[in-house]
Amino acid sequence: MGSQNEKKTNKVASKVEQQEIVYEDYFFEQGHWLLKIRTIVLTILGWCAVFIPIYWTLTSTLLRRFKKITPIWTYQEGKESFYFLLQIFGIFFLGAIIFSVFMTLRSNYRIKHDYRKNITYDFDKMLKKRYALTQFFNKQFGPEEFRTTVKNYVVPEEKNLSANQIEKIYDEGGRK
Secondary structure (H helix, E strand, O other), X not given: OHHHHHHHHHHHHHHHHHHOOOOOOHHHOOOOXXXXXXXXXXXXXXXXXXXXXXXXXXXXXOOOOOOOOXXXXXXXHHHHHHHHHHHHHHHHHHHHHHHXXXXXXXXXXXXXXXXXXXXXXXXXXXXXXXXXXXXXXXXXXXXXXXXXXXXXXXXXXXXXXXXXXXXXXHHHHHHO
C-alpha cells in the first residue's frame, strides 16, 4: 500500500516539475546573430512565396481591366489555365457543399428514426455498471437520500476518491 502512495506522489511531483519547465528561445536572447538573420530571411522568403503567386495571378486575371496595374503574364494560356482551375475548384466546392448537406440530412434522419427506436448500447451491462457505482457511493458516502438532502457534507480525507477509482468500479461493474 505504501509503494502505491509513493508512486502516486512521484506522478504528482513529475506533473508539477513538468509545469515548472522553462522553455528557452535563443532568438530572443542576446547574441545568436546568425540564428536571427537566418530566421528573418527565411520568414521573409516564406511570405514572398505566399504573396507573389497571389499578386501574379490577380494582376494577370481579375485586375487586368485597370490601366495602372501591369499584368505579370499576358499570354492567353495562363488566363485560360486560371479560369479552368477556378471552374474546377468551384465544382469541387459545390460538391463538398452538396455532400455536407446530404450527410447532415442523413445523420439527422438516422437520429430521429433509428437511434431513438433502437437501443445502440448493451442495456443490461449499463444497469450493472450503474448498480455497481450506486453500491460504491452508498458504501463510501452514505445513502443517496442522505447525500441529496443534506445541506453541507464534508468528506473525510480517507474517503476521497483516487484519480481512476470510479473508472475501475465502472469497468468491474460491466464485467459482472
